Amino acid sequence: MAQLTHHVTAYRGNTPKSSRELQMHSGQSLTRITAIGAIFAIMGGAANAQVRWDLADEYGADALTGKAVTNFVSLVEERLGDELEISYQAGGALGYNSADHFDAVQDGAVPSAVTLLTQLGGIDPIFNLSSLPFIAQTPDDAYLLWKAARPAYEEAFEQNGMKLLWAMPNPPSGINAPQPITSDEALAGLRIRTYDVNGTQTMINAGAAPLQVAWSDLIPQLSTGGIDAVLTSADGARQLSLWDYVSDFTELNYAMGLFVMHVNQDSWDQLSDEAQTTLTEMIPEIDEANWELMEASIQESYDIMEENGMIVTLDDAVPQEVFDMLQEAGAPVREEWLAATGETGEQVLSRYEDLRSESSD
Numbered sequence: 001m002a003q004l005t006h007h008v009t010a011y012r013g014n015t016p017k018s019s020r021e022l023q024m025h026s027g028q029s030l031t032r033i034t035a036i037g038a039i040f041a042i043m044g045g046a047a048n049a050q051v052r053w054d055l056a057d058e059y060g061a062d063a064l065t066g067k068a069v070t071n072f073v074s075l076v077e078e079r080l081g082d083e084l085e086i087s088y089q090a091g092g093a094l095g096y097n098s099a100d101h102f103d104a105v106q107d108g109a110v111p112s113a114v115t116l117l118t119q120l121g122g123i124d125p126i127f128n129l130s131s132l133p134f135i136a137q138t139p140d141d142a143y144l145l146w147k148a149a150r151p152a153y154e155e156a157f158e159q160n161g162m163k164l165l166w167a168m169p170n171p172p173s174g175i176n177a178p179q180p181i182t183s184d185e186a187l188a189g190l191r192i193r194t195y196d197v198n199g200t201q202t203m204i205n206a207g208a209a210p211l212q213v214a215w216s217d218l219i220p221q222l223s224t225g226g227i228d229a230v231l232t233s234a235d236g237a238r239q240l241s242l243w244d245y246v247s248d249f250t251e252l253n254y255a256m257g258l259f260v261m262h263v264n265q266d267s268w269d270q271l272s273d274e275a276q277t278t279l280t281e282m283i284p285e286i287d288e289a290n291w292e293l294m295e296a297s298i299q300e301s302y303d304i305m306e307e308n309g310m311i312v313t314l315d316d317a318v319p320q321e322v323f324d325m326l327q328e329a330g331a332p333v334r335e336e337w338l339a340a341t342g343e344t345g346e347q348v349l350s351r352y353e354d355l356r357s358e359s360s361d
Helices: 002-013 019-047 064-080 098-107 125-131 139-159 197-206 215-223 232-238 267-269 273-307 319-360
Strands: 050-056 085-089 112-116 160-167 175-176 192-194 229-232 248-250 258-264 311-313
Touching: 002 050, 019 139, 019 192, 019 197, 019 319, 050 064, 050 098, 064 085, 064 273, 085 160, 098 112, 098 160, 112 215, 125 139, 125 197, 139 160, 139 258, 139 319, 160 273, 192 197, 229 232, 232 248, 232 273, 258 267, 267 319, 273 311
Parallel strands: 050 085, 050 112, 192 229, 248 311
Antiparallel strands: 112 258, 160 258, 175 229, 175 248
């Protein structure tokens, strides 16, 4: 900058004798100013090369998805430094429900999101896998199912201009209701909230009267009598203090719906190759931590529910005929999923069974 000041001062002290000289001096001055300005612009751009992502989540920061994001952001700060800044937008702060996230991230309206995968079955039936009734009844099985299905999930996101990162499993779904679900009659006509088409069809087959309701609309529906019961996990019951509306939670290990984090491909491509590699290498570590977080939450949620007067009926206290009836109700849903996904679905389930066999050896 000192050189530039010196040049301008010298020019002012030596007025050109002709217009040609004036043009020459002006051109030299402007050229130097332009060049130096460009240097500072490049330096400033390098200093501000940070990539910023908003990360949308319909659920609250104290939910399992919020805890997973907190851990992820901490690891990003630790391993990428200032190269990537993630602004977590919890509780639907950006105005999107989970079902809206796929389109919002695909279009670039939001750079990234945590989305309940099973709400995207209308886009690709492969996304309905994790909520197929009684396919994975334990956290270990849910993890193997994620590993088996990840390549198919990745392909679906890539075909729609997105990058799939990590997964966060829901704890096993049960039923929050005015009574324990310990007989077929307890489900008959029950106005129950479901979170996807699989649950809706299974509950219809079981004789209930389901209504698919977004998370943000659940409490208004309960408080106005639009629904009487909720198909969700114990963590979901804890988040919404469902003991204020219903008295019982019945553990059914029905399914473990999967949340995933996905990123707009253009936003991903803004990162350096090194940053992309670092994030990719972090994914198995994040998945493992998320599964541990989910498993630890189950008993913790049961304790909180009971402290608030809710009755928790564990699966070993549920008569076998109830599980048999629900299995029968879910069988057509599983068959329809296989028909819709064809060879891809068959390959995923085959890989899943292979992984289960390997893990039991």
